[in-house]
Amino acid sequence: MxxxxxxxxxxxxxxxxxxxxxxxxxxxxxxxxxxxxxxxxxxxxxxxxxxxxxxxxxxxxxxxATPTTAGARAVPTDPGLVVGEDERPEPYQRTAAYGVVTSVRGVLLTELSERTAAPGRWTLPGGGLDPGESPLAALHREVWEESGQRVDAPELLEVTTSHWVGRAPSGRLEDFHAVRVVYAAWCPDPTDPVVHDVGGSTASVRWVAREEVGACALTGFATSLTRWLSG
Incomplete structure (x- = not known):
């Protein structure tokens, strides 16, 4: 990542x-x-x-359409977050690309490492954009770095966002805005996945049979992933 x-x-x-x-x-x-x-x-x-x-x-x-008039939503905080009296969260907006990568071997999922806020949980391959990088280029790069796989003809599925206050792995208090560009992509020649970006946010990676995806401890993509796979 x-x-x-x-x-x-x-x-x-x-x-x-x-x-x-x-x-x-x-x-x-x-x-x-x-x-x-x-x-x-x-x-x-x-x-x-x-x-x-x-x-x-x-x-x-x-x-x-008729304009909506919903009021502002409360910004959630990480569970158990302790904020110092003089601390103020630093606004940070991060754009990332992710892939619903499938093949004859199933769905590609990555396990989050101890460097993340959710170690041991599973998510989609992907991560933040490098400077000057397009979401599509980031998708290809991240899939390779986190799994060693190549994908064909990605199709844009959705753009999702999340907003919360929490701590970065560095300990910095952040008002975090995540913007995630999600693609569907086919891997024509799946191999045994391997993490090339060793020491990063990905602890392991594997192909998971479609019928077994629901049994994985997934991150916030869980609800949407079911919809994306059925579509």
Whole structure:
């Protein structure tokens, strides 16, 4: 998994080819779909996630809708978080790419290492974007670093976000905004997985039969992964 890297994010809404109807910077902690709904746009699907001139553009196909009026959500904190009297969380936005990688051997899952906040739990291969790197390039790099596998023709599935206050592995208190670009990808020539990025956030990696994925101790991708695999 790559070191965290922050990049400005722009949300672009279009009602058809060449019919851009809205564009705005994604604020810290905000979710693109909820922000579009607040501005009167119902999301049909996400069309692309590309790095354009140093800005991550998330482009959505939308339809006009009644604007939502939901209030601001409370920002959750890590369980058991202890904050010093003089501590203030540092805002940090991290964009990452992940893959729902499948093959004839099953679904590729990675086990989080002791360097993470959830050691022993399983997640999708992926990680933070390097400076100047596109989500698609990051996906290919991360899958190789964490499993030694190559994938073909990734397709954009979804962009998900999370916002919470917690501690980084370094101990720094962070107001953390995670933006995750998720792809579906096929591995045509699966091999026995091997972690190349030794000493990082990945402790181990393996192919898991589809019917056994639900028995794994998954991270926050668990609910969505079932949907993505059935789609």
């Amino acid at each position: 790559s070191a965290p890297h922050s990049v400005p994010i722009a949300v672009v809404a279009a009602t058809g080819p060449g019919r851009e109807v809205d564009r705005f910077a994604l604020a810290h902690g905000a979710d693109p779909v909820r922000e579009l709904a607040r501005r009167g746009w119902a999301v049909l699907h996400v069309e692309s996630a590309d790095l354009v001139g140093g800005v991550m553009e998330l482009r959505y196909a939308v339809a006009a």
